[in-house]
Structures are given as C-alpha cells and as structure tokens.
Amino acid sequence: MSPALVWSLLALALLIIAGLAAYALWLWRRVWHQQRRQTAAEQRHHEQLGGDLRILAGSLLDEQLPLIEGAIRIKVLMDNYDPQLSQDPRCAVFHQLYAATAHVPTHGDWKALDRRERQRYRSQFSELELQHKAAVRAASRWLLNDALIKNISP
Template identity: 30%
Template sequence: MNNDIIWGYIAVGLIAIVALSLLIIKKWRFIKAAEAEKQSQEKIKQQKREDAIESIKIIALCMIEEQVETSEGCIRIKVLLDHVAPELHDQAPFSIFSVMYDATEHMPTHGARKSADKALIRKLDIERFELERVHKDAIIEASKAIRDYDF
C-alpha cells in the first residue's frame, strides 16, 4: 500500500476520533446539566414539603391556642395534607380534618362570601360554629397529634 493512502486513512481516523470525542463531550455536558436541573427541582420540591409541614404544625398550634377558628384551621390542614401525607386523611385522629373540610366545603369563602346574601352567611356561620363546637375535642386532639407528628 502506498504511504499516502495510509496517511489518508490515519487522517480520516483522527478526524473521526475528534468528532466523536466532541460529540461525547457535548452529550456528557447535556447529561450533567439535566442532572443538575433534576437535583435543583428535587431541592425545591423538598423545600416546599418542609414549608407545608411547618405550616401544618403552626396552624395546629394556633388551633390549640385558639388563635384561629378551628373550621378554617381544619380546612387549611386538610389541603396541606393532600400534598404532604394524604394517607393521614383516613387515620385517627387526623380524619377530623377531612370531616370538617367535607362538612364546610359547600360554604362560600373569600370573594364569594363577601358577595353572598347576608342572611345565608349568618345561617352558614351558625352551622359552622355548631360543627366547631361538636368536634372541638377531636379537633384539638388531632391538632396536638399533628403538631407532634414526625412526617
């Protein structure tokens, strides 16, 4: 074989090696960036979970100390538990949060409450206060349990 042909094959081989090396480096950087993004998303997700758990514990403490209406606290805890530990909805004593949520779900809140008929709001408030009275002991017990729960 002629030396020129051999050197030609060597040149083509080197070009292929360089091209494939550049492709590998590009893919490796892409994978590293994707892994970094995934870790960042996981960190954000974990932080949101920790924030929700802290919120649950603060709301529970506020209900124990009667700084927030128990119906409102139950609704807020139930919604947060949906994201943090939905399996607790069916476990005693935590199920009272879902019971109160379900019992007050039909009641208007925020803007809908402001625009609703005042007589209807008074009637619903009486219903809500009665629910709070009937379930107060269970709500306080569940609030103490969730405050101390290890998520």
C-alpha cells in the same frame, strides 16, 4: 484509498466521537445539576409545608384561629405535605369538616351573600365546631407532638 487518507478520516471520526462524548457529558452534568436543584427545592417546599402545618395546629390549640378555617387549611396542606399522613384515621376530622363546608361560598361570593344566608352558614359552623372541637384539638395535638416530628423528611 491511500493509507494517509484512511488515517486522516479515522482521526477525524475519533475527534467527532470525542466531541460528541464531551457534549453528552456536558448535557448529563446539566441534568444531574438540575435534579439536585429540584430535589433541594422539593425539600425546602416540604419543610415549609411542615412549618405551616405546625403553625396552624398550634394556632388551633391556642384558639388563635377559627376551628373550621384552621381544619380546612390543615386538610389542604396535609394533602400536599404527605398524602399518607392526610389519610391517617386520626386526621379524619379535618376531612369531615372540609367535606361538610365544601358547599359554603368563599371570598367574593361570601361577601355577596345576604345577611340571613351568612347567619345560616355561621350557625352551621357553630354546630360543626361544637360537634368536632375535641376531635380537632386531639388531631392537632397529635400532628404537633407525633406526626410532624416523625415526618420531617419527605
């Protein structure tokens, strides 16, 4: 092989390597950009859930939201917001009410119930509210005043 051919092949190989390196760098930059976007989206979602939890807890305390419905919604949001916070013993009442009402039909199934069945469920709701009202209010107050303030970032 002539030296000119060797140098030409070497130069071609270096160009190919440089091109592949540039392409790899471009791909990595896309990955890093996507990771930053995903992190920002997760942060926005977390902040939105925290805001929703504040609204629900405040609405429960102001009695603008039915106790059972509010407790269920708070439990579900907390599970998505911060599973560790959701497992805090001070939030156990939300889990208890969720479990106690899990069998109750919702939406169209609720509307399909006859009047007596709906009344039976409403009676159960009233009993649960009387039993757990103080605990739900205390847990909601704790969420607003302590937990959600300390848990602002993921």
